[in-house]
Amino acid sequence: MNVLITGAGIAGPAAALALSKAGITCEVAEARPGDDGDDDGTGAFLTLTANGxxxxxxxxxDQPVLDASFPARRLRIFSPDGRQLADAPLGHDHPCPRTITRAALSxxxxxxxxxHGIPVRHGxxxxxxxxxxxxTVTATFADGTQASADLLIGADGIHSPVRTLIxxxxxxxxxxxLLIACGYASHPAAQASADGYDMYYGNKAFFGCTTGPDQRTWWFARIPQPEPAATGTGDPDQIARAYDDDATPAxxxxxHTRGPVTTTSARDIACLPRWSNGAMIxxxxxxxxxxxxTTQGASLAIEDAxxxxxxxxxxPAIPGALTAFEQLRRDRVERVARSGASGENPVPSMGRPRKADAGESVFAHHIDWSATRRP
Ligand SMILES: Cc1cc2nc3c(=O)[nH]c(=O)nc-3n(C[C@H](O)[C@H](O)[C@H](O)COP(=O)(O)OP(=O)(O)OC[C@H]3O[C@@H](n4cnc5c(N)ncnc54)[C@H](O)[C@@H]3O)c2cc1C
Structure with a gap:
């Protein structure tokens, strides 16, 4: 079997590694031109929870990802008037969540x-x-070249072209x-908790931060906003205004942010009726x-892979494998998507078992590589 994967974000290279471990030949085709400077700001930094x-x-x-990330060992929660509501240790039942830039994870x-010798072709x-x-599936690229395979895996992100081909x-x-903004602040007055996350419920918006190994405060803002904005960079002063009424450091x-503030309008796909067509998925x-x-997108993408x-x-047969995959995955991933669908800021869940599957927390999901998957 020969597999073509489009997209070298998170799911794509994870799928390539998993297929390689399974003894299946594959290659990855990525739209972006090069390996360097490829952080388009999507999910500027993220947390990889225990299941991921x-x-x-x-x-x-896992080891290179652990090396490029840092752990959050506690979660403190504050009210808009600056009162501490909770201080919970993380990592009791599961490994601590790890913080990493999306670019570094990819x-x-x-x-x-x-x-592993897997071709990852850019451009x-x-x-x-x-x-x-x-x-056989034949893919055509914008540069006029083509590639053929027995299966095309679309790991090409939220605006996936493979989804509409299927x-x-x-x-x-x-x-x-929700508008999501991320940035890095370097002033000592902006120092956040060094060993975990500080989360602030503001009067208008939600805010979270931690201190990275670079001693900067890595922060994110979630600001309710009726209309989506273009993904790009934002003005720190304008974003800060959402927190001016709060007695918090947000x-x-x-x-105090130095460098660009990344902004993204949060989108979801709660239920996609068709995941595959027998030759593409x-x-x-x-x-x-x-x-x-939900802090789950990257972790679920890796589980999928x-x-x-x-x-x-x-x-043995590809269509049967694709059907089995969907049966194994659909319920879990749709439950997680629903948990973040309200557009409100849910209580942070990084350290708490949030039920996504009956009897199993999102974080407790375990994959035994040697277990046999059956139709
Ligand atoms: C602000 C923000 C914060 C987030 N925080 C978290 C978090 O804390 N925890 C978490 O787990 N997740 C988080 N996420 C979600 C996480 O980033 C995504 O779920 C994850 O990146 C999905 O991985 P993916 O590989 O499916 O898609 P992507 O990472 O988007 O990768 C898709 C790849 O496909 C490529 N591509 C697109 N079109 C084509 C094409 N036509 N041909 C070839 N290649 C193509 C793209 O260039 C890209 O490299 C966050 C996201 C955002 C926006």
Missing amino acids: QDALHAIDA RALRRQAAD KRLVTAGTGPGG DPGAPAPRYTG AAIIR VIGDAAHAASPS VILAQCLRDI
């Missing part, structure tokens, strides 16, 4: 793929794909009503984007 770390461990890909996975923007009589009527991503931290955000407020590779390893 577990999925990486299943394919022996890079750590891509480098491992390259180390390959998929524009269309079709299935030939023998079931189903032209697929729902478009939905704006959840506004000061934002105003979508995984990660392309299939089931969850609002960043590993479980799809197991299905392709264990179930």
Whole structure:
């Protein structure tokens, strides 16, 4: 079997590593031109929770990610008037969440793929794909080149072209009503908790921060906003105004930001009716984007990658493997997406068991690589 993966964000290189471990030949085609400077600001930094770390461990890909990230060992929660409401240790039942820039996570996975000899081709923007009589998929890229494979995995993110190739009527991503901003503040007055996250419920908006190994305060803001804005960079002073009525350090931290403030309008795809068509399948955000407020998008994308590779390893015919994958995944990922769908700021869940599957917390999800996946 020969697999073509489009997208070298998180799900793509994780799928390549998992397929390689399963003995399946694959290559990755990424739209962006190069390996460097490829942080488009999407999810400027994120937390990788225990389930994401577990999925990486299943394919022996966790150590470089652990090395490029840092742990959050406690979670403090504050009210708009600055009162501390909670101080909870993290990592009791599961490993601590890890903070990492999205770019560093992607890079750590891509480098491992390259180390395994898996081709990761940049500047390959998929524009269309079709299935030939023998079931072979041929993908056409914007540069006019083509590539053929037995299976096309669309790991091409929330605006996935593969999703619409599978189903032209697929729902478009939905704006959840939150503007997410991320930045890095370097003034000592803006120092956040060094060993965990400080989360502030403001009168108008939610704010969270931690201190990175670079001694800067890594912060994010979630601001309710009726209309989506273009993804890009924001003005710190304008973002800080959402916190000016609060007796918390949020506004000061934002105003002490050096460098760009990344802004994204949070979108989700709560339920995609068709994930596959027998020769193409979508995984990660392309299939089931969850609002960043769930802190689960990257972890679920990695889980997808590993479980799809197991299905392709264990179930002889590709269509059967794709069906089995969907049966294993749909309920869990849709529950997580629903938990962040309200557009409100949910109580931070990084350290608490939030029920996503009956009887199992989101974080406790464990993948046993040696377990056989059956139709
Ligand atoms: C502000 C913000 C904060 C977040 N915080 C968290 C968090 O704390 N925890 C968490 O787990 N998740 C978080 N997320 C979500 C997380 O970033 C995503 O869920 C994750 O990146 C999904 O991975 P993916 O590989 O499916 O898609 P992506 O990471 O988006 O990767 C898709 C790749 O496909 C490529 N591509 C697109 N079109 C094509 C094409 N036509 N041809 C070839 N390649 C193509 C893109 O260039 C990209 O490299 C956050 C997201 C945002 C926006």
